[in-house]
Amino acid sequence: MFLMFSSQSASRTAEAVDSVMIYIVSVSLLLLLGITITMIYFVFKYHRKKGHKPVDIHGNIWLEIIWIGIPTILVLTMFYYGYMGFRTMRDIPENAFQINVTARMWQWQFNYENGKQTDTLFVPVKTPILLKMESVDVNHSLYIPAFRIKEDVIAGRINYLSFTADLTGSYDIACAEYCGLKHSMMYTRVVVMPDEKFTEWYESEKTEPDTNITAVSQESQSLLFEKGCTTCHSLDGSKKIAPSFKGLMGNERIVLRNGSEMHIRVDEEYLRRSIMEPNAETVKGYTAGLMPIQKYNLNDNELNKIISAINSLN
Amino acid sequence: MANGTVALEEKSFYEESTNKYSGILSWLLTTDHKRIGLLYLVTICAFFIVGVILGILMRLELIAPGPTIMEAQTYNTLFTLHGVIMIFLFIIPGLPAIFGNFFLPLQIGAKDVAFPRLNLLSWYIYVIGAILVLISLFLPGGPIDTGWTFYIPYSVRSTTNVSLAIFAAFVLGFSSILTGLNFITTVHRMRAPGMGWFRMPLFIWSIYSTAWIQIIATPVIGITILLVIMERAFGVGIFDPALGGDPILYQHLFWIYSHPAVYIMVLPAMGVVSEIIPTFARRTIFGYKAIAFSSLAIAFVGYLVWAHHMFTSGISDTARWIFSLLTFIVALPSGVKVFNWVATMYKGSIDPKPPFLWVMSFIVLFSIGGLTGLVLGSLATDIHLHDTYFVVAHFHYVMFGGTGTIFFGALFYWFPKMFGKMYSIKWANISVALFFIAFNMLYFPKFIMGYMGMPRRYFDYLPEFTNLQVISTVGSWLMGITMIIIFANLIYSVKKGKKSPENPWGGVTLEWHTASPPPLENFHEIPTVTHEPYDFSQLEEMKHESK
Amino acid sequence: MNQSSHAPAVEQHAHRDDIGAKMGMWLFLFTELLLFGGMFLMYAYYRFQYPDQFKIAAMELSTSMGTLNTIILLTSSLTVAIAITALRKGNRFLALLNLFVTIVFALAFMVNKLFEWSAKISHGIYPGSEDILNKPNGEILFYGLYYVMTGLHGLHVIIGVVILSFMFVFIYKGSVNKDNFMKLENSGLYWHLVDLIWIFLFPLFYLIH
Amino acid sequence: MNEDKQNKENHEHITPYSTYVLVWLALIALTSITVTVSGIDFGMVALAIAMLIAAVKSSLVINIFMHIKFDEPIFKVFLMVSLFTLVIIFVLTFFDLVNR
């Protein structure tokens, strides 16, 4: 922690938060030591063994005023300091570079204004960034410890987060709001690049920028990736936490419906059902309820595209 | 009080019962507040041990990165159950239901609480709630995995037994409400002659304030939980964004209850501290009125700050700074208490017996917890620390280090009164010391991890946190040893302990004016109160009385 | 407390604390107040977000049904109040009669409610139905709240009927009487609370135009 | 003990039938006013009027039907505490909502 304090901060917000932290912790430490030492001193000084006669003191109005008054002033300064630090996070310059963020169980997706789409956040250094974030399922929270910022990502509303990175490099992005099974694995990175490098990537056809930091590899630009299906379903037959899409159509499988087993041949009707209402039937050997209900996430058009995409993987 | 021969004839509440049954039925059908208090003691301790074992399992899982002894899903249900059990089954009912029940009538010189049968009913409701929690573990679907905050929409999407588990929380809330209602009426109607409001012991003040929070705040979570169940069962659109709802409204309603609830947890503990310090310093409390009113103030201001749990949820920036400001205000009355307690030690005649040692440990641990609460109340730092281990450390310091410590403190203070026996002072001293060390080892590393950016509710973590996690886990083993010492000492003493003198510590509040353990209706005749609550000049008279 | 200056008649009931009992009841009513208060907060919150959709949705509810039920409930509040006065004045018959009328009104309220709900349901407006899910957010929420709030209120009416019926039996048997009327008074308080809540539900759901 | 003496007096208070009937008439009258007023479109004002009338009605019920007016003064304090808490909860929640 102390290393963090001393090294150059990765962003202005980190600097602000650290100084507020140092202020509050120092005041608190003084109070804590004061209280503890006084207490221990009294216990020794007025120990019963020493045979003091106890003195009944019922109170002292001045003391009460002092120990309400001084803490009041202290906490007001803490509030003010904290509020100013907060302002540095929320005052967003007009020209901020906007990136849209979609969170889903358990994957981040960053959509740039020119249509680029990544699962790692690439940003230029020393440029104000504005993230507009929305979730498609449950609550998540985008947390960048190095910049000391976070904001929840919630379905049905757009929350925003803003920062300016001062140093190039790559930092963790974590999900800080509990979102189910793989909450603790919902990590990705933010890669801060020199301006020229970023522009070069941003204006090129390349999906990944040319940095020496390896980003999480990108799978496919298809709807399956965009809607987050590939987080759990593989396209190449390998087993993830959900059945692979490869060779799915026409396959025989055993599903559990209301607790009883049934044999089913996968057809379009079945796919439709198991995508829109996955809890109605569960494939044997997989966890029920894991698969997010897609009813509110996909429209008919997208559903048809997805089904034909799965179809084409045979 | 009574002379020797009478004392021999005198039957304690163990030997005499309020009903015609004997054996176990005389307990299960009792309306005696003391027996009900003991019923709570046994059930609550049982659940505390369950919660503690879940805690130790979590620590074991976190000893190394990656899966060590369990799957991610198991871990998620573990911390949820740990939270639910500790909050709803241990710490919220803990002090009021056990010590409030046992000592509130004794301390105000009453025969019983205002509604004795309702009191028994509350215990049964508590037990039903607890059983529902247990049933929810074993039904198909699996134990609940939402975290103790049951945040929407995950709690609507999860296929685990969320409905049953939160219904249990609803039932437990009912028990809490009835207890609160009972206590308020008792304090208003049953005080002994001469016991004006400012002659009440401070424990009564704190229980009274707590009771108000219980009846005013609990219904809000009750209805919220009920609606989540409706939403799961019938698809009624209330909170789920897929049906137009707003998850943030759920968070508002949840914390409207749950922030005041943290004061349900800590206020009774503060009351016990205000009892123990004067007794062992053998002088009157410093600033009686300041402490009494700060209890009411905490209860009241506690309603104004709930959204400090939501600083990153996307509430408006205006609301954020208003709630941050109010949060700082709520710290002031707690400060008043701490300062007055320390001042009470000034020029006392201090005898640091185990209950007093627990109190000293409380003051340090609670101050650390409370002061880190200030770090969380400040906007800039909370944005960084919200939902990290820093918060986990904060609330274990205030809940376990604060209330948990005093749970033991109260037990060690009133043990002779409740059971008429004395425990081993030596082992008690050892357990306080061990507790203090183990506690800091277990939870202090979490502050550091939190500041380094380790989010909470994480089954797995980045390798850089390994060392601190290991320290913490080892701390939990030490803590386990401490718990075993504490409970072994007490359980052994209930069975085989030395008989305790009537008034081993020299307390002067009314509970010490009667036999240990007290007779069925507490006092031979309702006492008339002529002294301030902590007037130790009575001590001489009391000695003469019993000789 | 146990001074012997009390008249013997009072001595008999020395253990009974009427004011205490009433205090307990009031405290309980405050929890009910906060319970419904929570739901009113949800209502206010969503109405603020979707004022127009609430208006449209409310059009579907029948004002006349609501008005009728309001009058029924207000009148039943009157009769229960009269019953208490009657009992305290020693007029047992009038008390029983008014209590009976109260119960009849309460049942009438429920029957009315049943008609209202079943009409809605037969139009396909019920939680989770196809029709409701196709409506805009504000309307889904309006109906969600409508069902839970009036439903929970209805549950209170039913509980009230049960309690009042018990009181009827107690008065009939004489265990609740001129000198021992606290049970009836507390049941009356509960019944007035049910009325009180309806006083707010009515304009909020039936009178938005 | 002073408290108890006062209780005795309150205890004796029996509300006459006529008061109840008058209150009931007032309640019915207020109901018909709200219903009529709601027919006219006043926008936000309509809500305010409706709530005002509901408040008047409920204070009648609480004061007379539930005779808190003649009861222990402490009950009134309790009532105020509950209502005040409710108001605080509303106001603070709306601080968030209005400023979003």
Ligand code: HEA
């Ligand atoms: C017993 C329970 C208890 C108590 C008493 C407190 C007391 C306080 N808590 Fe805590 N808190 C919790 C239990 C408790 N808390 C829990 C369970 C959570 C997490 C819930 C979850 O998400 O799961 C939480 C979370 C929590 C948060 C949200 C963190 C987050 O999720 O982002 C915040 C933020 O403001 C906070 C603040 C405070 C403050 C300011 C106090 C104050 O009341 C503290 C007052 C005390 C002192 C200040 C110390 C003593 C005083 C002095 C030594 C005198 C000098 C003082 C001054 C300078 C004023 N708490």
Ligand code: HEA
């Ligand atoms: C009063 C409340 C309370 C108490 C006492 C505790 C006690 C403990 N808690 Fe607590 N904890 C919570 C309330 C509490 N907790 C809450 C509310 C949460 C949040 C849940 C959520 O996120 O939803 C939480 C979350 C939480 C986490 C974070 C999980 C996460 O975010 O990933 C962790 C992790 O280490 C933890 C650990 C522990 C441990 C090790 C103990 C230990 O103190 C236990 C100590 C004791 C022992 C280790 C003794 C073991 C004893 C024996 C083995 C033998 C006993 C035998 C006899 C008595 C005969 N808890």
Ligand code: CUA
């Ligand atoms: Cu996404 Cu946690």
Ligand SMILES: [Cu+2]
């Ligand atoms: Cu809080």
